[in-house]
Amino acid sequence: MSSNKNALIRYKTLDKCLKNKYRKYTLEDLIDACSEALFEYEGKESYVSKRTVQLDLQNMRSEKFGYEAPIEVFDRKYYRYSDSDYSIHNISVNESDLKAMNNAVQILKQFKDFSMFKEMNGVIQKLEDSIHSTGQKSIIHLDKNEQLKGLEHIDVLYESILNKKVLKILYKSFTARESSVFTVHPQLLKEYNNRWFLICLYKGSMYNLALDRMEKIEVEEKNEYIDKDLDGDEYFKDIVGVTVSETMKPRNVIFFVDASNTPYVKTKPLHKSQEIISETEEGAVFKICVQINYELERLLLGFGNSLIVHKPRNLRRRIEEKFRTGIMNYQNLIIPDEE
Incomplete structure (x- = not known):
């Protein structure tokens, strides 16, 4: 303890x-x-x-x-x-405390529509009553989408992690033709880019399974749970996104960002390891130290022509090839004449 x-x-x-x-x-x-x-x-x-x-x-x-x-x-x-x-x-609270608590309640209220927070509804109401909430509108608005597929699974996944239960999950990835059964030891729930993932142990290795691809979940009472005692901050420290490799070492990724987008990358780093190598009127060269994964590529591609990957060479070539394919797609696009 x-x-x-x-x-x-x-x-x-x-x-x-x-x-x-x-x-x-x-x-x-x-x-x-x-x-x-x-x-x-x-x-x-x-x-x-x-x-x-x-x-x-x-x-x-x-x-x-x-x-x-x-x-x-x-x-x-x-x-x-x-x-x-x-x-x-x-303990009594002063006016400043009440204002701070009221602001916290307004933020908590934004979560109450999620299934995993339904039990909080009564707690939030008690807080509002006890601090004489003014019923003010929330000044802080958090990005959320209650219509996301898979949110209905959060309750059973959360409880299984909390109570250390093995799960049997019927799962169908976007690339699979048929569903597969995964018997897993759930460790963490992770939200990234408005999607939820289960980080779990499967056949001795760590996997991340998207909640929106889960079709059925059952608790396996007979199987002994294996606790990896994962710390989220430590587990995800070398990546962007959710895909962690147990064997890949983090590498230095060096990229150029043009002057118009440099302030955005400065104020919202792509990763906590980010540092500026050089800066001119044309833009800045940055460096991050991360594992190369799918989410990183998507993030870099999202900057379009305002970002150029310098190193590593393999990553630069993959990004370059995707841009070439994109150009060809536009060149070969046939759009019917608008009426």
């Missing part, structure tokens, strides 16, 4: 003890209560030191976490709140 979660459990336990009007708690009693609470959550012996509890009480008294708890010692050995109505869960 993380140290942050441990601390939250201790604070919650101490709060419960300090507001108890029917029992007196010494420091040793508080230590025992915290140790028992951690044992209950972790299922193993977990002794909390005297110094840890003393520091917790000090933090609760201070402004560090916004508690400013009125903790007092009476009869020289017992601990309690001097205000019998106080609890760390009853």
Whole structure:
């Protein structure tokens, strides 16, 4: 269990003890209560030191976490709140806090139509009621498309990852003639370019399956789940998009962007590794270090004639060939005369 979660459990336990009007708690009693609470959550012996509890009480008294708890010692050995109505869960908020919370609620409301957020509807309504929401329109608008095919699968996929369940998925890719069955160990859900993907373990290798190509999902209760303990930031750190190769090393991709588009690439880097190699009045030369995948090619092609790939050579040739094919398509296009 993380140290942050441990601390939250201790604070919650101490709060419960300090507001108890029917029992007196010494420091040793508080230590025992915290140790028992951690044992209950972790299922193993977990002794909390005297110094840890003393520091917790000090933090609760201070402004560090916004508690400013009125903790007092009476009869020289017992601990309690001097205000019998106080609890760390009853922290007051100022006008600035209310505005910030109201803005957060407006953003959360934009997700409530997604199936995976349906259970949030009641929570969002409670938040609106508790902070006296003004019902203002959302100032921040997030890009979303509730009509995307496959969103109905998010619930079962999310629950399977959370509860570590193996899945049997009937799947048909865009290039396949017939559907195939994949028995997978789901690890992560990833959204990219307004499409959702399941990152999963299949026959010892990592795969990404598009939700809009899934036809049927069943839980395989008999199969033992394999947890790869994936960290999304670490797993996707060397790529653009969702396609990760377990064997390919990231390479330096060097490309030129004309002057009119340079500001856009500067302010919205293609990848976090992006850096400027040189810049003139004509434009700038950039470098990113990534794996070469399909999504990267699509992104580079999207800039049209305003971007030129310098290196690596194989990538440059593929981009060049696609432009040649595109030119031929336009040259051979026959459009009926408009009436």
